[in-house]
Amino acid sequence: MSKTILEVRNITAGYVPDLPILRGVSISIYAGSLTVIIGPNGAGKSTLIKSIAGLVPISEGMIFLKGENVSSIRPHQLANYGISYVPQSNNIFRTLTVKQNLSLALRNVGKNATDRLTDLLHQFPNLSVKLNEKAGALSGGQRQFLAVAMALATSPQIILLDEPSAGLSPKASQEVLEMLNEMTSRGVTIILVEQNVNQALSLANHCYILAEGVNQVDGKASELLGNSIVSEIYLGGKRLRVQK
Numbered sequence: 001m002s003k004t005i006l007e008v009r010n011i012t013a014g015y016v017p018d019l020p021i022l023r024g025v026s027i028s029i030y031a032g033s034l035t036v037i038i039g040p041n042g043a044g045k046s047t048l049i050k051s052i053a054g055l056v057p058i059s060e061g062m063i064f065l066k067g068e069n070v071s072s073i074r075p076h077q078l079a080n081y082g083i084s085y086v087p088q089s090n091n092i093f094r095t096l097t098v099k100q101n102l103s104l105a106l107r108n109v110g111k112n113a114t115d116r117l118t119d120l121l122h123q124f125p126n127l128s129v130k131l132n133e134k135a136g137a138l139s140g141g142q143r144q145f146l147a148v149a150m151a152l153a154t155s156p157q158i159i160l161l162d163e164p165s166a167g168l169s170p171k172a173s174q175e176v177l178e179m180l181n182e183m184t185s186r187g188v189t190i191i192l193v194e195q196n197v198n199q200a201l202s203l204a205n206h207c208y209i210l211a212e213g214v215n216q217v218d219g220k221a222s223e224l225l226g227n228s229i230v231s232e233i234y235l236g237g238k239r240l241r242v243q244k
């Protein structure tokens with residue numbers, strides 16, 4: 001049996017007081033799994049990831065990390081809790097070189113930074129040959145690899161990623177998703193927001209579908225792959241649960 005590493009329990013969260021975006025959202029994440037969160041635009045997927053990362057205040061409900069209440073976590077504390085967050089955009093410094101980006105990510109790693117850099121370059125050989133290139137000159141796929149390498153700098157247990165394949169070619173997004181899938185075999189837990197539903201479902205372990213800030217369906221990714229309920233919710237034609 002897999003252990004739950006992160007539990008979001010019935011949270012209400014939003015950007016301004018009295019205007020909740022998420023209403024009673026719950027998710028349970030198994031250690032070492034790849035969980036994908038999907039749903040139409042504006043469903044609250046990014047808001048959910050940001051709530052876990054301490055970037056959006058939670059007014060009701062709680063978030064537990066290995067049983068500890070982390071509902072009031074602040075973004076600067078994330079690394080200490082073993083969590084990395086990769087935002088959808090501006091997740092690398094384009095005007096800096098690949099090496100400078102990695103050095104920034106490694107700045108709090110202390111005396112192990114050199115060994116960690118060696119590990120990361122071993123894990124991402126395509127970055128190791130571009131160390132002196134400006135990050136902005138990398139292909140879209142390589143930029144996402146760099147963003148993930150930076151997220152891995154602090155050896156997190158959990159990585160939150162918001163649409164890492166947005167704007168990538170199908171081939172590049174497949175490479176990014178496969179790399180994330182591979183990371184779970186090293187024990188990292190991944191929570192991924194993704195628009196490439198079929199690609200994500202074919203690699204993920206578990207899936208949650210959100211719409212209108214509310215949980216709709218969840219289940220094993222393999223069982224939701226090809227299930228008509230996914231496209232019905234996506235196209236907005238069907239809601240199992242509606243706005244409260």
Ligand SMILES: Nc1ncnc2c1ncn2[C@@H]1O[C@H](COP(=O)(O)OP(=O)(O)O)[C@@H](O)[C@H]1O
Nearest residue numbers: 015016021039040041042043044045046047048
């Ligand atoms: N910074 C913000 N301030 C106020 N409202 C926001 C902000 N970001 C997103 N929203 C609103 O929250 C809702 C959910 O957005 P979001 O979580 O980004 O959806 P998704 O990632 O599923 O497309 C949308 O109605 C959006 O307009």
Ligand SMILES: [Mg+2]
Nearest residue numbers: 045046047162
């Ligand atoms: Mg989003």
